[in-house]
Amino acid sequence: MTEAFQDGWGWWVIALAVGVPVAFVALTEAIGALSRRGNPIARPLRMLRNWVIPSGALFALLAFAIQSPADQVWVRIVATVFGFLLILLVLSAFNVALFANAKPGSWRERIPSIFVEIARLTLVVIGLALLFSWVWEADVGGLFTALGVGSIVIGLALQNAVGGVISGLLLLFEQPFKIGDWLNAEGVQGRVVEVNWRAVHIDTGSGIQIVTNATLSGASFTNMSMPAGPYSADASVSFSTDDPPHEVMALLLDVADGLPMRSPGERASVLYAGSGSYAVTIPVAGPADASVALSMYLSWLWYAARRRGFALDGDSTDPLAEPHMLAHALTVIAPTLHLREEDTEPLMSSARLERYGVGEVVLPSGVVPDEVRVVVSGRAAIAVEADGGRIDVGTAEKGELIGQTALTRERTQAVTVAGEILTVVVLPLDVVDELVRTRPRLASEIGESLELKRAQAQARLDELGVARGSLGSR
Structure with missing residues (x-):
């Protein structure tokens, strides 16, 4: 027993038997805590626990505990594997330290991933060459010379292609645009949907246009999404x-x-x-x-x-302005207003037809109307403006009135929007007042309609849990 500790292998056996399990337990707890926090350091620690420590322990067992000869094949193989894993661990740790927590807009955040991959591959090749030189006593000088000469020959043969790739990589490093930005590049206008080491994919609305990075780096283009703002x-x-x-x-x-x-x-x-x-x-x-x-x-x-009545593009013609169109519209709304045959001629001089496109506001909220509109064709949506948006609370169909609050001199608390192409007859307030005065039944119907619309709007808001005071109908 004394000889074992005098030779040193006994201490190595004890260190491995105690140290490896303790390291496993400590790393497992640390990895669990870091993973719950989403910390990127957990990745290299997981590699250290799962691969580096076991291979290192095996190498220490063979080389120091068992004291196998250094030139034995199995010792060299284990040393090579351990050295390779150690190189990967160091590179993974550097990657986390440099790029995992890079601030937006910093040079570390702008470096394209392909640059990182190329640098990592280069370091792995250099590390493996040195590892083989130390462990296997290989002569790697000739290999580096051959690679250097071969790289020069290949570079000269492919200088145009390689030049384009390098130009593209430099463009990626600068990052004058990102995914989702809108570009105008030599007549190609659209949204960037993909950026890789060779080309940029632009969605033009009629297909995907592929523009090489070399083309973009050698020409001017406009990033329509910059600067930020409207x-x-x-x-x-x-x-x-x-x-x-x-x-x-x-x-x-x-x-x-x-x-x-x-x-x-x-x-x-x-x-x-x-x-x-x-x-x-x-x-x-x-x-x-x-x-x-x-x-x-x-x-x-x-x-x-x-x-x-303005002449957009020099043309002011409007089919609705024809007298027969208004006469026909009055016959459509006659049942709603209880119009008699003798009422048509006076209304022809005071009423007019209007048409609204889909989505146009026919009557805003918060105003006291001075006219009443009657729907001839189409449909209008009635909505309450709340929480920065609109909540639909009703509709106005053919024959229904828009702006009845003109009769009660109240402000509208709902906005009326054309849900489709909407045609209405516009009646001045004094004309409607005269119709209501001479037709008591019409006044009663308008009042009932107004109260019904208010009740429907309030019920809709109560259903959605939106608090609001008394509502004007339209």
Whole structure:
């Protein structure tokens, strides 16, 4: 027994028998605690516990406890495996230390993963060469010389291809854009959906356009998602020179500010360029909303211009302005208003027809209407504005009234929006007052309809758990 401790192998046996289990228990507890916190250090510690310590213990057992000759094959194999695992552990630890907790926007966060992988492969090759040189006494000098000469030859043969790859990698390192950004690169406009070491994939809306990184690095392009903040959707429209510019500009602003895509807290702007031309700038959240916002804006503007009698694109014609259209509409709404045949002619001079596009606000909340509208065709949605959004509480169908609170001189507490192409007859308040005065039954029906709509709106809000005071119908 004394000889065992004098030779030293006894101490190694005791150290391995006690130290390895203690290290396993300590590392298991540490890994469990770090994993629950989501700490990236748990990964290299897990490799240390599962691979490095067992292989190191086996190497220590063979080389120091059993005292096998250093040139024995099994000792060299175990030493090689242990050395290789040790290299991987060191690289994993460096990767966690440098990149796992990199701050957004820092140089460590911007380094593409392919750079890290190439550096890791290079270090592994160098480490293996040194390991084989130490353990197996291999001459790796000739190997490095051959690799150097071969790399030069391959580089000269593939300089164009390699140059493109390097340009792409440098572009990735700079990171002038990221996934989800909108680019305009040499006429290709769309959203970036994938970035790899060779090319950028851009969703143009009609397919995926592949643009090589080398092409982007050698040309100029526009990142439409930068800088952060509202993105501007621009439209150029023209009216007749007979239309008053300030009234047209007010109309353009009203339509633009009603768009649901408009950035909250931002207002549209309009510039008059003369000769009936106007430039409209609409703030939206990003390029993805720009095309949808412009499409909706131009369609709404067509209806709004006709309602105001302005000549959008030099054309002010409106089929609804034909007298027979109004006469037909009055026959449609006659049962609702209890109209008699002799009422048609007076109403032809005071009433008018209006048409609204899908999504347009027909009557906002918080106003006292001075006109009453009767639905001729289409459907309107009635909604209460709460918590920054709208809650649908009812509809207005063919023959129903919009803006009955004009009769009670109350403010509307619900917004009325065209749910589809909506055509209404607009009646001045004094005309409706006269109809109500001479038709007691009509007054009763309007009052009942108003109370019914209020009750329906309140029931809907109660169902959703939204608190609100008394509601004006429409």
